Amino acid sequence: xxxxxxxxxxxxxxxxxxxxxxxxxxxxxxxxxxxxxxxxxxxxxxxxxxxxxxxxxxxxxxxxxxxxxxxxxxxxxxxxxxxxxxxxxxxxxxxxxxxxxxxxxxxxxxxxxxxxxxxxxxxxxxxxxxxxxxxxxxxxxxxxxxxxxxxxxxxxxxxxxxxxxxxxxxxxxxxxxxxxxxxxxxxxxxxxxxxxxxxxxxxxxxxxxxxxxxxxxxxxxxxxxxxxxxxxxxxxxxxxxxxxxxxxxxxxxxxxxxxxxxxxxxxxxxxxx
Numbered sequence: 001x002x003x004x005x006x007x008x009x010x011x012x013x014x015x016x017x018x019x020x021x022x023x024x025x026x027x028x029x030x031x032x033x034x035x036x037x038x039x040x041x042x043x044x045x046x047x048x049x050x051x052x053x054x055x056x057x058x059x060x061x062x063x064x065x066x067x068x069x070x071x072x073x074x075x076x077x078x079x080x081x082x083x084x085x086x087x088x089x090x091x092x093x094x095x096x097x098x099x100x101x102x103x104x105x106x107x108x109x110x111x112x113x114x115x116x117x118x119x120x121x122x123x124x125x126x127x128x129x130x131x132x133x134x135x136x137x138x139x140x141x142x143x144x145x146x147x148x149x150x151x152x153x154x155x156x157x158x159x160x161x162x163x164x165x166x167x168x169x170x171x172x173x174x175x176x177x178x179x180x181x182x183x184x185x186x187x188x189x190x191x192x193x194x195x196x197x198x199x200x201x202x203x204x205x206x207x208x209x210x211x212x213x214x215x216x217x218x219x220x221x222x223x224x225x226x227x228x229x230x231x232x233x234x235x236x237x238x239x240x241x242x243x244x245x246x247x248x249x250x251x252x253x254x255x256x257x258x259x260x261x262x263x264x265x266x267x268x269x270x271x272x273x
Contacts, residue, residue: 006078010034013079017101033082033102036068040076047072074108077124084130091119093137096126103130103148111136111153123158 014031015021027034039062046055055072063069067086070076074090077098082088084104090096093116094108106128110118117137122128126140129148134140136153144156147163156162161170228239 007038009079010037010081013081013099017081018083032066032068032085033088036062036066036070036082036085036088037076037080039065040070040072040074043070043072044074044076074119093117094119095121097122097124097142099124100126100128102128103132105131107133107135109133109135120152 011024011027011034014027014034021027021031039058043055043058043062046052046058052072059070059072068082068088068090070088070090071092071094073092075095076090077096077100079099080096081101082103083101087105088102089107089109091108091110093110096108100122108120108122112118119137120134121137121139122134123140123142123144125143126145128134128140128146129150131149132146133151134146135151138153138155140146140152140156141158141160143159145161146152146156146167147161149165150163150167151165152162152167154166156167157169162168163170224239231238
C-alpha cells in the first residue's frame with residue numbers, strides 16, 4: 001500500500017471511530033495519535049536498517065511533540081488509532097494488529113529486563129481503555145477489549161472483555177447463559193418486576209443478587225405448582241388466585257436505565273469514563 005493510500009486509510013478509520021472528527025485538515029494537524037503513528041513508521045524503517053540512534057532520536061522527538069512514546073522496534077499494523085494520545089507507551093517488542101484502538105494512558109510494557117520478547121502482542125480489532133496496563137509477552141487475541149485502568153498480565157481470549165486489577169474475564173454469553181437469562185426475565189415479568197441486569201454474566205453484585213433471587217423464586221414457583229396440581233388431583237381447590245403484581249415501577253425504571261448504561265459501556269466500549 002502506498003503512502004497516500006495508507007494515509008487515506010488512517011483518516012477514514014479515525015472518521016469511523018471518533019465522532020468528534022470534523023475534517024481531514026483537522027485530523028492531520030490536531031490528532032497527536034495519528035502524528036505519532038506516522039513518525040513511528042519512519043523511525044521503524046530506520047530501526048530495521050540498523051540506524052538505531054537516528055530512530056531513537058526521532059522517537060524521542062515524537063514523544064516531545066505528541067506525548068506518545070513508541071519504541072522504533074515496535075510492530076504496528078494498519079488503521080491503528082490512538083485516541084487523545086497523551087501518556088501512551090508502547091515497548092520495543094510490542095506487536096499490534098490491524099484496526100486496534102488505544103486510549104490515553106495505555107502502557108504496552110514489559111515485565112523483565114532480559115532480552116527477547118518482553119512486550120504484549122495485540123491481534124486485530126483490539127480495544128484498550130484509558131489508563132490500562134498490558135504487561136509482559138502476553139497475547140490479546142482478536143476482538144479482545146480491556147476496561148479502563150485495568151492491569152492485564154495474562155492472555156485474553158478472542159472477543160473477550162477483561163476488567164479490574166488484575167484483569168478478570170467478563171464471561172462471554174453462551175447458549176446456556178442465554179437460556180438462564182431468558183428464564184430470569186420471564187420470572188421477573190411474572191411478578192410484575194422488569195428486573196434490570198438479570199444477565200448471569202453481569203459483573204454488578206446487586207444485579208447478581210437480584211438474579212439469584214429470581215432463580216430461587218423460579219424454583220419455589222415450580223415446587224408450589226407441583227403441590228397445587230397434586231392437591232387439585234385429590235379434589236381440593238387451591239392456587240386459584242393470580243399472584244399480585246409488585247409496585248416497583250420507579251425503582252425498576254431507574255435501575256433498568258442504569259443497567260443499560262453499564263451494558264452499553266461494555267458492549268460499545270468507549271472507555272472515556
